[in-house]
Every structure is written in C-alpha cells, then in structure tokens.
Amino acid sequence: AKALQFAKNNRKALVIVGIGSGVAAAGAGAYYLVKTHETKEIREFRASLRIYINAIRNGNLNLENINNLMNSLESLKTHKDYEKISIKLSAEELGILVNRIYEYTLKLAQDNSIELTAEEYEGQTSDNAIIDLQRYLKTQKRIFEEVA
Numbered sequence: 212a213k214a215l216q217f218a219k220n221n222r223k224a225l226v227i228v229g230i231g232s233g234v235a236a237a238g239a240g241a242y243y244l245v246k247t248h249e250t251k252e253i254r255e256f257r258a259s260l261r262i263y264i265n266a267i268r269n270g271n272l273n274l275e276n277i278n279n280l281m282n283s284l285e286s287l288k289t290h291k292d293y294e295k296i297s298i299k300l301s302a303e304e305l306g307i308l309v310n311r312i313y314e315y316t317l318k319l320a321q322d323n324s325i326e327l328t329a330e331e332y333e334g335q336t337s338d339n340a341i342i343d344l345q346r347y348l349k350t351q352k353r354i355f356e357e358v359a
C-alpha cells in the first residue's frame with residue numbers, strides 16, 4: 212500500500228527514472244553490439260578461409276579458392292584496425308594450420324610435377340604466420356596456373 216501511495220505521489224520522478232533506465236539499457240546494448248561487431252573484411256576472411264580449408268579436405272582446391280583467400284587477406288591487411296583484428300585462433304593453432312598448408316603446397320607441387328624454387332621450398336621463414344600463409348598461397352596459385 213505504501214509503495215502504491217509513493218508511486219501516485221511521485222509519478223514524474225518514476226517516469227524520469229524509467230526513461231533513464233531505458234536509455235541506459237539501450238546504450239549498453241548498443242555498446243555491446245558495436246564492440247562485438249565483426250567488420251566485412253573479417254567476415255570475408257573467415258568465409259574464404261573456411262572454404263579454402265574445406266576444399267583442401269575434400270581434394271577439390273582450385274585457383275578461385277586460392278585467389279579468394281589471397282584477396283581477403285589483402286583486404287584484411289588494408290583495414291584501418293588491422294593490428295587490432297583478432298581471428299580466434301591461438302598462435303599454436305595458426306602455426307599448425309600454416310604448417311599443414313605448407314605440406315599441402317609441397318604435395319601439390321610433387322603431384323603436378325612442378326619444381327619449386329628454393330624460396331618456395333623453404334618452410335616457415337618468418338615469425339608471422341600470415342606472411343608465410345601468403346607465400347604458400349602464391350606458390351599454390353603458380354602451380355595451378357602452370358598446370359592449367
């Protein structure tokens with residue numbers, strides 16, 4: 212009864228508090244959406260990486276898959292927040308992935324009787340897995356172009 216009486220006596224205050232709470236909740240929701248929003252470049256990279264990996268698994272990798280991944284990597288590198296972008300792979304997982312791609316590149320060259328240059332044949336040459344990944348993709352692209 213006292214709560215109802217208080218509400219009747221203080222309608223304006225309760226309306227103001229209600230509006231303030233609504234604005235605060237909306238602001239918190241908007242902040243969460245902005246902070247967790249992935250950019251177009253990240254979404255495209257994830258999609259092209261997923262397609263690329265599935266193509267390797269299924270044995271149907273083609274030049275289009277390689278070009279798409281290379282283009283999405285380049286697009287990702289030109290993004291204004293490139294240094295802050297996080298692809299949810301641990302350094303170890305990314306290293307393993309890049310190493311598997313290197314092994315696949317060697318097998319692809321061998322299966323197609325393509326001779327690799329000394330630079331292409333080298334394993335990981337930098338501490339940056341993305342740079343090594345780009346090198347292997349360029350090699351795979353060259354192999355596909357020579358075979359075609």
